[in-house]
Amino acid sequence: MPGVILKDVRKSFGKHETIHGVSVEIGDGEFVTLVGPSGCGKSTVLRMIAGLETVTAGSISINGKEVNGIAPKDRDIAMVFQSYALYPHMTVAENMGFSLKMRGLPKAEIDAAVKKTAGILGLEPYLARYPKALSGGQRQRVAMGRAIVRNPAVFLFDEPLSNLDAKLRVQMRTEIKDLHHRLKTTTVYVTHDQIEAMTMAEKIVVLNDGRIEQVGTPLELYDTPVNRFVAGFIGSPSMNFLPCRRDDAGGLTSPTGQKLTDTAPEGPKDQPLILGIRPENITLQPGGIPCEVKLVEPTGAETMLSLELSGVAVTAVMKARVKARPGETIHIGFEPDSWHVFDEDSGLRIPTAGS
Amino acid sequence: MPKSLLRKFFAYGVIAIALVLTFYPVAWMLSASLKESGEIFTTPVFSSGSAGLGNYVSAFAEYPFFLYLLNSVFASLVSVLVTVLLGALAGYSFAKFRYGLSTVFWIVVLVSLMIPLEAVVIPLFLEVHSFGWTNTYAGLVLPTAFNVVGIFIFRQAFVALPDDYIDAARVDGAGELRILFSVILPMVLPTVVVVSVLTFNLNWNSYLWPLVVTSDDGLRTLPLGMAAFQAGYNTQYGEVMAVSVFGTLPTAVFFLALQRYFVEGTISTGVK
Ligand SMILES: Nc1ncnc2c1ncn2[C@@H]1O[C@H](COP(=O)(O)OP(=O)(O)OP(=O)(O)O)[C@@H](O)[C@H]1O
Numbered sequence: 027m028p029g030v031i032l033k034d035v036r037k038s039f040g041k042h043e044t045i046h047g048v049s050v051e052i053g054d055g056e057f058v059t060l061v062g063p064s065g066c067g068k069s070t071v072l073r074m075i076a077g078l079e080t081v082t083a084g085s086i087s088i089n090g091k092e093v094n095g096i097a098p099k100d101r102d103i104a105m106v107f108q109s110y111a112l113y114p115h116m117t118v119a120e121n122m123g124f125s126l127k128m129r130g131l132p133k134a135e136i137d138a139a140v141k142k143t144a145g146i147l148g149l150e151p152y153l154a155r156y157p158k159a160l161s162g163g164q165r166q167r168v169a170m171g172r173a174i175v176r177n178p179a180v181f182l183f184d185e186p187l188s189n190l191d192a193k194l195r196v197q198m199r200t201e202i203k204d205l206h207h208r209l210k211t212t213t214v215y216v217t218h219d220q221i222e223a224m225t226m227a228e229k230i231v232v233l234n235d236g237r238i239e240q241v242g243t244p245l246e247l248y249d250t251p252v253n254r255f256v257a258g259f260i261g262s263p264s265m266n267f268l269p270c271r272r273d274d275a276g277g278l279t280s281p282t283g284q285k286l287t288d289t290a291p292e293g294p295k296d297q298p299l300i301l302g303i304r305p306e307n308i309t310l311q312p313g314g315i316p317c318e319v320k321l322v323e324p325t326g327a328e329t330m331l332s333l334e335l336s337g338v339a340v341t342a343v344m345k346a347r348v349k350a351r352p353g354e355t356i357h358i359g360f361e362p363d364s365w366h367v368f369d370e371d372s373g374l375r376i377p378t379a380g381s
Numbered sequence: 382m383p384k385s386l387l388r389k390f391f392a393y394g395v396i397a398i399a400l401v402l403t404f405y406p407v408a409w410m411l412s413a414s415l416k417e418s419g420e421i422f423t424t425p426v427f428s429s430g431s432a433g434l435g436n437y438v439s440a441f442a443e444y445p446f447f448l449y450l451l452n453s454v455f456a457s458l459v460s461v462l463v464t465v466l467l468g469a470l471a472g473y474s475f476a477k478f479r480y481g482l483s484t485v486f487w488i489v490v491l492v493s494l495m496i497p498l499e500a501v502v503i504p505l506f507l508e509v510h511s512f513g514w515t516n517t518y519a520g521l522v523l524p525t526a527f528n529v530v531g532i533f534i535f536r537q538a539f540v541a542l543p544d545d546y547i548d549a550a551r552v553d554g555a556g557e558l559r560i561l562f563s564v565i566l567p568m569v570l571p572t573v574v575v576v577s578v579l580t581f582n583l584n585w586n587s588y589l590w591p592l593v594v595t596s597d598d599g600l601r602t603l604p605l606g607m608a609a610f611q612a613g614y615n616t617q618y619g620e621v622m623a624v625s626v627f628g629t630l631p632t633a634v635f636f637l638a639l640q641r642y643f644v645e646g647t648i649s650t651g652v653k
């Protein structure tokens with residue numbers, strides 16, 4: 027039985043509709059990330075699942091039961107907030123035990139559950155402390171502990187790592203993933219960081235402007251994005267986009283007459299197209315497409331190049347060390363079958379021979 | 382003199398003047414309460430009088446000031462309780478909920494703040510009289526127990542609290558009353574103190590309503606008792622001052638006990 031099902035869910039604040047019909051199925055035990063740019067409605071969707079926001083239209087069900095009119099406390103969900111929202115006047119143990127206390131569990135049982143969860147998260151030494159005496163990372167852990175201790179049917183995370191520094195974020199990412207492997211609780215994880223989404227999720231839901239753009243595994247989104255938005259959003263650095271048209275030789279050519287590819291998907295010649303190529307799929311190729319080097323940024327393992335191709339800025343990431351200097355011209359090529367073609371007007375991807 | 386030192390000097394100067402202005406009358410009252418009537422205007426303010434506690438003893442022999450004190454304390458504490466309770470409830474509602482008539486209710490609150498007791502004292506008395514509450518503790522305490530400013534101050538404090546705390550508590554399974562009293566109110570303790578001190582003071586000094594609604598000597602509050610005493614013994618300044626000291630003491634104690642929170646609260650709530 028699926029864990030969480032959203033059916034054509036809509037949300038209006040006043041007259042203004044912000045979520046325009048979202049449908050998605052989240053399987054029992056699945057780890058799903060909800061990703062999208064700021065303001066696209068991720069938090070709103072999550073809060074509707076939690077019951078903190080009413081649903082204007084459509085339905086949400088958790089474990090087979092429609093929960094539209096049900097209060098948050100009766101939905102068997104736990105939520106971790108971006109701000110953590112730890113109660114400042116309660117100790118770590120009291121914070122973690124609060125929901126169990128609300129459920130009327132006996133004190134001994136609460137203590138045992140809190141202790142066990144604290145053990146999982148390495149929080150035992152801090153149980154008697156108040157939140158203000160904890161570091162950011164420890165607070166984050168307490169916020170997770172507060173969710174875990176209840177053993178809910180669904181975990182909801184709203185950008186839980188965005189207040190941590192980069193190193194801790196990477197560490198917590200692994201820990202949350204690990205925890206999910208152990209607990210196997212259905213999880214909806216909201217983030218605007220696509221790397222977080224890619225590395226953590228079994229399934230990603232890409233949201234844009236209150237609509238789902240695409241649902242798929244991280245690699246599906248990476249390899250076969252349905253449109254230009256998803257293509258540009260998933261992957262870092264983001265995909266390069268080059269305006270082009272079909273040429274007489276059956277390939278693609280830029281508006282300045284620069285030949286880009288030898289093949290192209292079938293279609294009318296006057297259709298404005300966009301060629302999408304990821305930075306990591308660009309290679310050095312003698313006799314290839316000439317580009318002017320704008321900037322060279324070696325990071326050790328790889329080299330990031332900012333190039334200009336027919337007047338369009340292009341980013342390339344090379345595994346090899348590149349000795350180019352700004353102002354010089356280099357010649358590049360695209361790895362076979364690595365590029366995508368999009369219709370400029372609709373933004374939709376046009377399948378090529380390779381995919 | 383360096384600029385910063387000059388500024389400090391100036392700041393301390395202002396504070397010193399404020400202190401003298403505030404404490405001179407108190408000191409005068411205290412010293413006069415320890416003097417014989419003849420000494421008050423003939424000896425320096427800061428000289429010790431020869432009355433000892435005589436003024437206190439004689440004043441208390443003439444009027445049951447301890448009973449008045451108990452009445453005042455009772456009325457003020459009930460008022461604090463009612464105001465904190467209702468003020469927090471209404472403040473929470475106004476701060477965190479929007480519903481059809483909430484704006485209308487808010488305007489009603491604002492308007493009621495602008496109506497002085499003097500304007501409504503007669504209809505209020507008639508109302509209370511129709512309950513049969515004249516000359517009862519209920520009539521003395523309840524009609525003026527609620528201090529509308531409490532709603533204001535609590536709303537202010539709650540608006541500043543992030544919604545995430547409330548949402549977290551909701552997800553944790555707490556009902557709205559539980560959220561208010563177990564989660565939110567403990568987070569704004571300084572505000573609770575500010576509301577309590579303001580309300581206690583307001584009620585402690587209230588004169589008009591107790592005067593109107595009670596005629597029974599046993600129901601008198603301190604201000605009434607002091608006024609009656611002053612009217613009867615207006616030349617006995619030593620005794621009048623002794624009673625005044627007695628009447629000032631509880632508010633001073635109440636305030637000093639909560640002073641730390643009060644300062645914190647007035648800074649964070651922006652009220653005086
Ligand atoms: N209570 C509200 N009243 C009115 N509009 C709201 C409310 N909550 C959210 N919105 C609007 O809904 C849209 C989506 O907001 P939401 O917080 O879900 O975005 P988000 O994807 O979580 O963004 P972020 O990444 O910045 O957190 C925004 O345009 C926001 O202004």
Ligand SMILES: [Mg+2]
Nearest residue numbers: 068069070184
């Ligand atoms: Mg958000």
